[in-house]
Amino acid sequence: MTEPIIPQAPEVPEAPAGPYVYDYAASPQRQVVMPKTVPLPSYRTYLAEVKAAAEADEAKWKKMQADFETAKAKAEADGKDAPKPPVRPVPRKDDNDLKAPWPQEAKDADLLLLQELLGAKVEEIFEQAGELTCQLEKGAIYEALQLCRDHEGLRYEMLADQSATHYPAASDFAYSVVYHLTSISRRKRLRLRILVPEGFVPESACSVYPSANWMEREIYDMLGIAFANHPDMTRILCPDDWEGHALRKDYPVVGWGQRDVAFREDRGGMIERIALQKAGQLGINLKQPKAD
Amino acid sequence: MFKNEEMEINLGPQHPSTHGVLRVKLRLDGETITHCKPVIGYLHRGVEKICENQTFFQGQVWTDRMDYCSAVANNLGWAEANEKLFGITVPRRAQYIRTLLNEFNRLASHLIWLATHALDIGAMTVFLYAFREREDILDMNEAFCGSRLTTTAFRIGGLREDMPPGFEKMARKFLAKFPTCLEEYENLLSENRIWKKRTVGVAMLSAEDAIALGVTGPVLRAAGVPYDIRKAFPYAAYAEMDFEVPTQTAADTYARYLVRMAEMRQSARIIQQCLDGMPEGPVMAKIPKILKPEVNEVYHATEAPKGELGYYLVGEKGSTNPYRFHVRAPGFINLQSLPKMAEGGLIADIVAAIGTLDIVLGEIDR
Numbered sequence: 001m002t003e004p005i006i007p008q009a010p011e012v013p014e015a016p017a018g019p020y021v022y023d024y025a026a027s028p029q030r031q032v033v034m035p036k037t038v039p040l041p042s043y044r045t046y047l048a049e050v051k052a053a054a055e056a057d058e059a060k061w062k063k064m065q066a067d068f069e070t071a072k073a074k075a076e077a078d079g080k081d082a083p084k085p086p087v088r089p090v091p092r093k094d095d096n097d098l099k100a101p102w103p104q105e106a107k108d109a110d111l112l113l114l115q116e117l118l119g120a121k122v123e124e125i126f127e128q129a130g131e132l133t134c135q136l137e138k139g140a141i142y143e144a145l146q147l148c149r150d151h152e153g154l155r156y157e158m159l160a161d162q163s164a165t166h167y168p169a170a171s172d173f174a175y176s177v178v179y180h181l182t183s184i185s186r187r188k189r190l191r192l193r194i195l196v197p198e199g200f201v202p203e204s205a206c207s208v209y210p211s212a213n214w215m216e217r218e219i220y221d222m223l224g225i226a227f228a229n230h231p232d233m234t235r236i237l238c239p240d241d242w243e244g245h246a247l248r249k250d251y252p253v254v255g256w257g258q259r260d261v262a263f264r265e266d267r268g269g270m271i272e273r274i275a276l277q278k279a280g281q282l283g284i285n286l287k288q289p290k291a292d
Numbered sequence: 293m294f295k296n297e298e299m300e301i302n303l304g305p306q307h308p309s310t311h312g313v314l315r316v317k318l319r320l321d322g323e324t325i326t327h328c329k330p331v332i333g334y335l336h337r338g339v340e341k342i343c344e345n346q347t348f349f350q351g352q353v354w355t356d357r358m359d360y361c362s363a364v365a366n367n368l369g370w371a372e373a374n375e376k377l378f379g380i381t382v383p384r385r386a387q388y389i390r391t392l393l394n395e396f397n398r399l400a401s402h403l404i405w406l407a408t409h410a411l412d413i414g415a416m417t418v419f420l421y422a423f424r425e426r427e428d429i430l431d432m433n434e435a436f437c438g439s440r441l442t443t444t445a446f447r448i449g450g451l452r453e454d455m456p457p458g459f460e461k462m463a464r465k466f467l468a469k470f471p472t473c474l475e476e477y478e479n480l481l482s483e484n485r486i487w488k489k490r491t492v493g494v495a496m497l498s499a500e501d502a503i504a505l506g507v508t509g510p511v512l513r514a515a516g517v518p519y520d521i522r523k524a525f526p527y528a529a530y531a532e533m534d535f536e537v538p539t540q541t542a543a544d545t546y547a548r549y550l551v552r553m554a555e556m557r558q559s560a561r562i563i564q565q566c567l568d569g570m571p572e573g574p575v576m577a578k579i580p581k582i583l584k585p586e587v588n589e590v591y592h593a594t595e596a597p598k599g600e601l602g603y604y605l606v607g608e609k610g611s612t613n614p615y616r617f618h619v620r621a622p623g624f625i626n627l628q629s630l631p632k633m634a635e636g637g638l639i640a641d642i643v644a645a646i647g648t649l650d651i652v653l654g655e656i657d658r
Binding site: 035037039040041045046094095096097098099100101102128129130131133157158159160161163165178180184187189191209210211213214215218222235236237238239246247251253 | 341377449504506508524525580587607608615618625657
């Protein structure tokens with residue numbers, strides 16, 4: 001009696017045990033790239049930038065002229081032809097339909113009225129792309145919202161939108177919180193903005209505009225800014241036990257606890273493993289090259 | 293022997309009348325709702341985070357998937373917000389075609405609202421009729437941009453393609469038959485005694501409450517506030533169109549039904565004007581292949597079928613991605629008013645209240 005020959009399956013490598021990635025430095029494609037600039041639109045910054053650019057341009061032109069003078073003097077001394085005088089470079093004009101909307105001085109009556117009423121609590125007012133922006137001191141937002149709703153000359157009845165942005169590269173604040181108000185009766189829109197540092201608790205807008213309820217919960221959920229005197233300051237989109245705040249710039253794009261195996265690699269490995277297994281069952285050794 | 297006891301029940305998240313995955317925690321006293329709390333987030337995909345990590349152009353496909361019943365309206369708001377950020381002027385022909393498609397989309401969205409709302413309340417027949425007309429609109433979407441639901445119809449700066457040949461004929465054929473279709477729906481519902489019993493005086497929301505809660509769209513207009521962004525802050529080609537903003541004063545579910553039916557008539561009017569006055573010319577502005585903004589922040593609101601759809605964008609100098617991408621979804625804000633509408637009403641009426649808000653959970657959770 002002979003033993004039936006059962007083809008033995010070759011050694012099959014175990015599936016990777018799922019190294020769950022918590023150390024982002026270990027996986028280069030998942031590292032978070034932090035922003036280096038603070039893209040906060042502001043008329044004051046814009047003016048400073050324009051001034052600095054003009055000064056740099058002027059200094060460059062002066063240097064070109066000075067270089068020309070020295071080159072000319074040298075050429076005369078050597079008895080050669082004088083070099084060409086420099087031409088001031090003109091900024092290149094792009095032939096397209098783009099016309100970047102720059103910040104402009106506030107001329108709108110609403111902004112001027114707000115500045116008059118709130119005085120030093122208004123940090124900055126400007127207009128850009130046809131939108132009115134009023135930046136306030138962070139403690140004065142509640143008063144400003146009340147004023148915008150109740151003042152006879154303003155009458156912004158609706159808080160259309162409230163949102164926040166994370167600015168990790170800024171030194172004296174961490175978030176900007178914006179309130180987009182709509183006046184239905186006067187057909188106007190206004191943006192109020194406050195800059196808050198990490199850990200600051202701004203006053204909730206809920207008692208002035210009840211629509212702020214869910215929007216502030218969303219800001220809390222997504223960016224981690226808690227609001228004082230809010231009726232229900234809990235997470236709204238993520239589960240209650242979620243860790244971290246997704247819209248912060250330091251939050252990675254891939255979620256926590258994902259396998260650190262690229263799909264393509266994993267699938268390739270899986271196919272190879274299945275092929276080896278099948279071949280082993282049929283008694284074929286795929287690993288050995290065919291002898292000629 | 294008799295006990296007064298409140299009962300807590302869950303409506304959803306998997307319930308056909310909640311139009312997706314909405315969970316409503318209800319506390320009942322007999323059949324009366326004493327407390328109502330909507331719980332959302334089951335469809336949260338992090339659209340804002342994803343769009344911040346993609347280029348300006350790539351964000352559009354995500355806007356399709358927010359409110360999938362009115363993808364064109366989402367595309368329009370997205371495109372216009374980007375154009376405002378970069379300072380692009382769109383050619384007039386592109387504006388007209390955008391307006392045309394947007395109004396067709398409004399018809400499709402209102403039709404699906406009518407169909408499902410009536411189905412929730414118990415009128416089955418309207419569903420079949422409304423989907424018949426919606427099918428024609430989806431065919432037109434397909435003729436224009438190749439896909440029916442997630443359209444990705446526009447580009448920053450205009451359109452990718454002009455209208456295909458035969459599109460105008462399709463649109464005119466649809467417009468010729470659409471008024472009779474509307475009459476069919478109204479014959480089935482407007483004076484229907486059961487429909488009126490289920491909707492008149494149900495889920496009231498006064499104008500003051502609606503404004504305080506930020507509610508926009510047909511729900512606000514049914515409370516007597518003639519606020520329509522197409523009129524108040526005109527965009528696309530709406531400044532050149534002649535149309536009315538239908539309002540009602542009853543502020544109940546029936547009034548919202550009337551407002552939406554009247555709005556469909558106005559949409560048909562706008563489409564007719566777009567077709568008749570279609571200007572000639574290019575459909576795409578001259579813009580570079582890679583867009584990099586200056587430091588700027590914009591909030592651009594458009595009138596989506598459900599209400600005010602706003603995009604808040606922050607541009608970073610020299611970056612190809614938006615620094616901040618935030619969506620003010622109409623459904624998200626409108627759903628806040630559900631407790632106000634439902635509390636004090638009957639348990640059977642919460643289905644009408646959810647239906648009348650016309651919510652899509654894809655845009656609420658984003």
